[in-house]
Amino acid sequence: MMNFDATSKMNKEAMDSMLTAASSMTKGFQQIAAEATDYSKKSYEDSAAVVEKLVSAKSLDKAIEIQTDYAKSSYESFVAQATKMSEIYADLAKQAYKPFEAAAAKVSA
Known part of the structure; x- marks a missing residue:
């Protein structure tokens, strides 16, 4: 009976670690998606502004300067x-590894 309780406790800790890691990864991927979306939007807006400037350029030299x-x-x-x-x-990897790091420390202790 004692062995069953220890195994049950160990399984619960492992499941908690996996759920914590999954939660950290989900938050990290959401942050990555938000950053990518913001960068794409800004890049598109910048490109559109440059096209407008190029269309209104009075000379080839000015157009080359704008493009450069x-x-x-x-x-x-x-x-x-x-x-x-x-x-x-890198932060995502660190956060996802933390729960397993704590579990590994318990096992090696």
Whole structure:
């Protein structure tokens, strides 16, 4: 009977750890989706603004300047977003691993 209680308690702790990890992952994926949506929306708006500027450009030199500025700012924005997303993914992995880390510490102790 004692072994059954210990096994039951261990199974409950494992299930709690899995549910906590799943909850953390769900929150992380929601944050990733929100960030991706916001970035896509901003990128589209920026592109539309550049097209309007290009249409109203009076000379080829001005159009090239507008396009060059857009390419530079678009690249910088992409790098910043990629860095932010990688930090979110790293945090997601850390949060999802925490419950299992605590369980592993109990087992090794």
